[in-house]
Amino acid sequence: xxxxxxxxxxxxxxxxxxxxxxxxxxxxxYRRLSPATGLTDFGASHVVLKPGxxxxxxxxxxxxxxxxxxxxxxxxxxxxxxRTPLVAGDVAAFPKNDGNGHCLVNESDADxxxxxxxxxxxxxxxxxxxxxxxxxxxxxxxxxxxxxSR
Amino acid sequence: xxxxxxxxxxxxxxxxxxxxxxxxxxxxxYRRLSPATGLTDFGASHVVLKPGxxxxxxxxxxxxxxxxxxxxxxxxxxxxxxRTPLVAGDVAAFPKNDGNGHCLVNESDADxxxxxxxxxxxxxxxxxxxxxxxxxxxxxxxxxxxxxSR
Numbered sequence: 001x002x003x004x005x006x007x008x009x010x011x012x013x014x015x016x017x018x019x020x021x022x023x024x025x026x027x028x029x030y031r032r033l034s035p036a037t038g039l040t041d042f043g044a045s046h047v048v049l050k051p052g053x054x055x056x057x058x059x060x061x062x063x064x065x066x067x068x069x070x071x072x073x074x075x076x077x078x079x080x081x082x083r084t085p086l087v088a089g090d091v092a093a094f095p096k097n098d099g100n101g102h103c104l105v106n107e108s109d110a111d112x113x114x115x116x117x118x119x120x121x122x123x124x125x126x127x128x129x130x131x132x133x134x135x136x137x138x139x140x141x142x143x144x145x146x147x148x149s150r
Numbered sequence: 151x152x153x154x155x156x157x158x159x160x161x162x163x164x165x166x167x168x169x170x171x172x173x174x175x176x177x178x179x180y181r182r183l184s185p186a187t188g189l190t191d192f193g194a195s196h197v198v199l200k201p202g203x204x205x206x207x208x209x210x211x212x213x214x215x216x217x218x219x220x221x222x223x224x225x226x227x228x229x230x231x232x233r234t235p236l237v238a239g240d241v242a243a244f245p246k247n248d249g250n251g252h253c254l255v256n257e258s259d260a261d262x263x264x265x266x267x268x269x270x271x272x273x274x275x276x277x278x279x280x281x282x283x284x285x286x287x288x289x290x291x292x293x294x295x296x297x298x299s300r
Binding site: 001002003004006033037038039040041042044046064065067069071072077079081084086088089090091092093094095096098100102113115117118119 | 187190194221227229244246
């Protein structure tokens with residue numbers, strides 16, 4: 001059945017961030033659609049940002065394009081150019097290696113739901129606002145290269 | 151600016167189908183988002199199906215996963231399992247080489263808007279209901295291999 005039964009896919013708020021940077025994504029609830037549906041060409045996540053939640057720490061990927069579309073609710077896109085309101089139907093694209101850190105913040109009182117597409121396996125990722133970088137494959141460290149003690 | 155200015159991207163109803171199979175997609179208006187936004191990892195199209203329009207002749211790809219999300223309006227997903235209504239927020243996934251021909255049909259009186267993700271360049275594609283197959287790279291022929299005269 002091509003229609004995806006979203007309710008049948010486990011929803012998680014798991015994060016690889018160290019605890020002191022994870023508060024903002026604790027109410028980011030997502031479902032990974034590709035493993036559940038047999039897709040391998042790209043990764044896709046169905047994300048619910050509860051009021052106050054961020055999609056991520058502001059970041060940019062060296063090697064992965066990202067694309068998202070707002071399905072319901074509103075969010076503020078924060079990037080180097082400032083703050084951009086997004087509403088249902090809005091699309092945002094983040095070309096790899098553009099050096100423009102971005103994230104969504106749900107500043108409303110209602111859930112924000114969006115679909116985001118990217119590669120399934122991440123390479124290096126940069127976080128301009130916090131002392132973290134990702135070397136790839138989920139290996140997140142301080143900017144001086146030392147590991148977090150979690 | 152990561153937010154995509156959809157109105158600034160040309161909308162087209164172009165099709166590679168031969169004229170006698172193209173009627174159903176004449177009111178399928180789409181914008182190719184990846185070239186417009188600098189994404190290369192995958193293709194993405196923002197599609198408006200006017201009332202009565204189909205997303206495509208029913209088809210399945212040998213080599214490309216597809217994923218779509220309904221942004222507004224409704225459509226009927228037609229595939230080997232039957233007819234499945236889709237509404238805003240619904241997601242459908244079509245793993246490559248699944249042999250399950252699919253298309254969307256807008257049977258409503260309002261526009262149906264959806265976002266669809268796939269590879270930018272298509273390989274072989276099969277059309278179970280009509281005398282057409284695609285060898286790849288847009289080369290569509292009759293099932294006996296003869297070219298269409300267009």
